[in-house]
Amino acid sequence: MAVFSESETLKRVKPSPTLAVSAKARELVRQGKKVISLSAGEPDFDTPENICDAAIKAIKRGETRYTDVDGIPELKLAIVDKFRRENGLEYKTTQVSVSPGGKPVIYNAMMASLNPGDEVIVPAPYWVSYPDMVLLAGGTPVFAIGEMETGFKLKPETLEAAITPKTKWVILNSPSNPSGAVYTADELRALGEVLKRHPQVWILTDDMYEHILFDGFEYATIAQVVPELYERTLTMNGVSKAYSMTGWRIGYCAGPEPLIKAMSKIISQSTSNPCSIAQWAAVEALNGPQDFIPQRSAIFQKRRDLVVAMLNGAKGIHCPTPEGAFYVYPSVAGCIGKQTLSGKIITSDEDFAGELLQQEEVAVVHGAAFGLSPFFRISYATSEVVLTEACSRIQRFCASLK
Template sequence: MAAFSESDTLKRVKPSPTLAVTAKARELARQGKKVISLGAGEPDFDTPENICDAAVKAIKRGETRYTDVDGIPELKAAICEKFKRENGLDYKTTQVHVAPGGKPVIYNAMMASLNPGDEVVIPAPYWVSYPDMVLLAGGTPVFAVGEMSTGFKLLPETLEAAITPKTKWLILNSPSNPSGAAYTGAELKALGEVLKRHPQVWILTDDMYEHLTFDNFEYTTIAQVVPELYDRTLTMNGVSKAYSMTGWRIGYAAGPEPLIKAMQKIESQSTSNPCSIAQWAAVEALNGPQDFIAERAAIFQKRRDLVVAMLNNAKGIHCPTPEGAFYVYPTIKDLIGKQAPSGKIINSDEDFAGELLQQEEVAVVHGAAFGLSPFFRISYATSEAVLTEACSRIQRFCASLK
């Protein structure tokens, strides 16, 4: 039998580092270790009962068959209403694309539009999957760094320097995974001024954490504050984070009809339609009560404040305070070169994360996975008791470095 060989396309990408950390933590837990995993990016709250009830009713109505490839009309209508109500954006249902999660939305957009040699500007630190989806689609990721000194945000001059005649897309994520940085309306307008000078550049704005902002932050999205970019912006969102529906796998986006039709063609030959039952649950999520979202965001803010305070009391760590999402992205630059009790020298954030897991059984994701070192990411989507214990272990680990 012939040996299996990966395709050249697959060889260009790597497995998800965040999923790898979670899997490693689970394996150690199965061995009896008392591991605290702070790697997964999903809310620890249950899906609201009214949304679950809507799914049950859909099953009982027999809504268990194939649907339109990229979403039922009822869900597309609910998405249009959401964009109008919350973002002041007008879309027709023919401008809406629904997929089995946010990741397939991005993948479909890249596959539908990129040719070899096309470049995609990705601000770093970035969500781990952006570059690899660009590579799978045959494009070339170009990284534009948002430094800690600028709040991990992309400056207009940095964006300008990254754009070339080959640039096809800018992927913008606010609030950000992994840093939690969120762009103000003024900051988006400044980036928009750059983009207006480069009409060949399309914008994919990943707004998945829109409803998880803190300290009375006023959320805006780029097509809202720079309407001149409306005709080349794909505004993406989903029900995973705000509605605690990660496993339901519903992401959506709205944009120009030619792009949406092209994305529909990709989906028709890959996943086909998103789960019919999950789509009806998403209709209820978008149309039903929304008050619990602010209540849960307030809980996340308390957790953020706890984690930021405790990490800033850890020797050699500096942790900025993020505006949103449920992550912190602290630096360990003052710990590089230190020696762990095992004898290993901490030469990188990957070394730090590995030694922390082995010595204190706390799983975090190293910063190199997100394109900016030396940092690490913590997801604080878990209880205050668990976070207090985890941060105490991190403090103990840092104190043990010599």
């Protein structure tokens, strides 16, 4: 009988921790447990009706065949218009690439550009998939820490210290998953001053949560505020978060044409084109009414305020207030070393998350999965009723620690 053996490349990576927590929570629910899962980064709003209608019309028109591998012309034009309208960035359609979700955009960029030994600076805390996609592409992730005291943001001196002659990329994510931190235009300019001194370094900026901003925060992206970096910046986005289209699987990016062409070669031999119907839905998302976006952001802000207040009322937890996205990233430093009702000593944020799930049936993702401990991530993309109950359970769990 043949024995399967993983490739050496696959052995370098691990499964997504956030997906693993969500799967464990679903399994406990199937067992009859009343688990509240706050692990998934998925808006609880429905996809707007006009977008769904556009998909149905596309089906009825017969838009059900293969398309260009990196997106239909109509969607590329909508993306060009979006970048001009919202970000002041000028691109041609030949500088645009569409993929089946945001992850493939990053993966394709890494696969198209990295050689063994190339380094990619990944600011921590980071979205869990960044380092593993770098590893899959043969590169080496280099972690640069954004401390809680600096708002979880990368400081210019930290970036400078992380750059070596082997650095190929730096990944910026604003608003951030997992911390909700958002860079100001001035903060991006300061990072840009560092990057201007290192012309071998390319910039991938993940703007997926661009429209989920709070307290009147004005959004900026680095190619917009540091035009000198335009020729080596890949600006990526998607329709998943702002338009509640996670299952439609459309991510997109714009950048230098040689990079876009190289990514197209990867796409042609891997996924091929994104779903044709989802592409037409994305055209309507980008071109259609946008008025619901600030309304939904206001709901997220109200949820944020609820969660931050309740978590800061939990013994041993300190929860900073994020500027965007729909996550909080609280510290559990005050819970380390304490004992649970079952006699377990909490020695790490992973212990904290595991014991919280066991004792109070609340699923969260431990901070080590995002490269910075001792923290955990909560997604508040769910109702206030659910969030209130979950945070009450967290307060009860923390109060029970000895």
